Amino acid sequence: MSTQAQIRRTTVPQIAKRKGGEPIVSLTSYHAHTAAIVDKFADFILVGDSLGMVMHGMESTVGVPLDLMIMHGKAVVRGTQKALIVVDMPFGTYEESPQVAFRNAAKIMKETGCGAVKLEGGARMAETIHFLVERGIPVMAHTGLTPQSSHVMGGFKTQGRDESSWDAHREDARAVAEAGAFAVVLEGMVEPLAAKITTEIDIPTIGIGASKDCDGQILVLEDMLGLNPWTPKFVKVYGQLGPMIEDSVRRYAEDVKNRAFPTEEEIYR
Numbered sequence: 001m002s003t004q005a006q007i008r009r010t011t012v013p014q015i016a017k018r019k020g021g022e023p024i025v026s027l028t029s030y031h032a033h034t035a036a037i038v039d040k041f042a043d044f045i046l047v048g049d050s051l052g053m054v055m056h057g058m059e060s061t062v063g064v065p066l067d068l069m070i071m072h073g074k075a076v077v078r079g080t081q082k083a084l085i086v087v088d089m090p091f092g093t094y095e096e097s098p099q100v101a102f103r104n105a106a107k108i109m110k111e112t113g114c115g116a117v118k119l120e121g122g123a124r125m126a127e128t129i130h131f132l133v134e135r136g137i138p139v140m141a142h143t144g145l146t147p148q149s150s151h152v153m154g155g156f157k158t159q160g161r162d163e164s165s166w167d168a169h170r171e172d173a174r175a176v177a178e179a180g181a182f183a184v185v186l187e188g189m190v191e192p193l194a195a196k197i198t199t200e201i202d203i204p205t206i207g208i209g210a211s212k213d214c215d216g217q218i219l220v221l222e223d224m225l226g227l228n229p230w231t232p233k234f235v236k237v238y239g240q241l242g243p244m245i246e247d248s249v250r251r252y253a254e255d256v257k258n259r260a261f262p263t264e265e266e267i268y269r
């Protein structure tokens, strides 16, 4: 039996069945070794296009190329055994037509070995989601604050502050669920709206800066580890890796300057 055949990952139907059940645990990951740690606890791991900002210092996710998503997707699949791996479709690779979306989603799935793709947009993407799902590509949708549209939205703004916009957000969530998405990320949305949508649709909602009542939660790993120079207010920070790395690098630099390394004799005795 090959090594791959022994890997038993969480499946798309298993995630879909968690609607209203035990909360779904998920985090982003872009890197094989950190993904291996996350894999011990997460139901699914998202190779998010936030990697453009977090790993590559871009100002937004708009410039992220498909090949970069595939490269990080491969690393995360290689590093994991258990979680469903979802890879983001970057800006410009799916909006033009369902056919273009299929071509790029199939490329992502074939080249990375991931189990699903995620794309941003509500009602306007319903036809594309339906097209992909009918052809064997599981789709996680993403509505509310959709970072790839930040230029149109005027920045990274919490959605639903004005109650008159709620119906449009509810319609977006309903449309992607009806189109066949197996789950939907609700990002940057006022709490009562995210909670309401969660009760209204029959697929799991995955909140990020939305509501504790969503069917699951996701955070950007580096945000919750305290590794990013700036962290959104809604993020509960569980580690202080930034200061830890700085302290370690400072001590290393001092050791180099002081020639304070173990001798060959100390290492091999």
Ligand code: KIV
Pocket: 028, 046, 047, 048, 049, 050, 051, 088, 142, 185, 187, 208, 218, 219, 220
């Ligand atoms: O790209 C990403 O990391 C995401 C999450 C914030 C949901 O889409």
